[in-house]
Amino acid sequence: MNRHPQIYEGKAKILYATDDPEILLAYFKDDATAFNAQKRGTIVGKGEINCQIAAHLFRAIAAQGIATHFIDCPATNEMRVKAVEIIPIEVVVRNIAAGSLCQQTGIVLGTVLPEPLVEFYYKNDSLGDPLLTRDRLLLMELTTAERADILIAKARQINDILIHFFQLCGITLVDFKIEFGIDKHQQILLADEISPDSCRLWLTGEPDPNLRVLDKDRFRRDLGKIEDAYQQVLARVLGVQE
Numbered sequence: 533m534n535r536h537p538q539i540y541e542g543k544a545k546i547l548y549a550t551d552d553p554e555i556l557l558a559y560f561k562d563d564a565t566a567f568n569a570q571k572r573g574t575i576v577g578k579g580e581i582n583c584q585i586a587a588h589l590f591r592a593i594a595a596q597g598i599a600t601h602f603i604d605c606p607a608t609n610e611m612r613v614k615a616v617e618i619i620p621i622e623v624v625v626r627n628i629a630a631g632s633l634c635q636q637t638g639i640v641l642g643t644v645l646p647e648p649l650v651e652f653y654y655k656n657d658s659l660g661d662p663l664l665t666r667d668r669l670l671l672m673e674l675t676t677a678e679r680a681d682i683l684i685a686k687a688r689q690i691n692d693i694l695i696h697f698f699q700l701c702g703i704t705l706v707d708f709k710i711e712f713g714i715d716k717h718q719q720i721l722l723a724d725e726i727s728p729d730s731c732r733l734w735l736t737g738e739p740d741p742n743l744r745v746l747d748k749d750r751f752r753r754d755l756g757k758i759e760d761a762y763q764q765v766l767a768r769v770l771g772v773q774e
Contacts (some may be wrong), residue, residue, distance in 0.1 A: 539556070556615050557611070578729070585765060586611065586726050616713025622711060703734065
């Protein structure tokens with residue numbers, strides 16, 4: 533298709549303008565990165581898979597009253613989204629200990645947390661996307677106290693929705709990263725994507741710690757069969773009939 537001018541390119545997506553200034557076209561790439569882009573590669577078909585998974589999850593979340601930037605998918609690897617100003621904060625919700633939480637605290641991998649942990653990370657590659665306290669968020673004027681409370685509340689709601697949805701898929705939601713944006717009406721919208729790139733997903737009931745991984749950890753840790761894992765998530769997500 534003939535695209536409009538490119539306005540942004542990130543690690544996983546390219547954003548294009550459209551005829552409507554309030555709508556953007558997101559093209560999902562097959563590129564894969566890890567460890568703050570120190571590791572790079574390609575996951576064949578990832579763009580299409582993640583786009584379809586994200587679209588399905590955005591619809592499920594919107595059905596529960598959470599506003600998102602998602603509009604529709606004109607192609608399998610393209611998503612039309614509402615134009616928003618991205619809040620430069622990654623909101624991470626953890627249900628089970630994994631990744632940096634284990635590395636930084638010594639908590640054993642796989643430990644079920646007594647309640648979901650919501651964390652803020654600064655979206656800044658040059659600083660390594662550092663973990664921020666609430667006071668640092670306010671000091672840096674990345675958000676207001678009121679908006680931070682809203683982000684936490686929305687993240688917890690989204691977590692509840694996703695836990696239930698993935699349970700229907702036979703998948704355990706370990707943790708996930710989300711981003712939010714502000715539209716022209718100053719409404720906070722869930723943005724970016726929700727996919728195996730941004731979630732840790734384990735096959736429920738699989739005891740092998742390597743075989744259970746259905747997300748980008750397969751790429752990070754060189755576990756192999758990355759495409760198979762992503763395809764399995766897509767098939768399970770599309771198979772859910774709520």
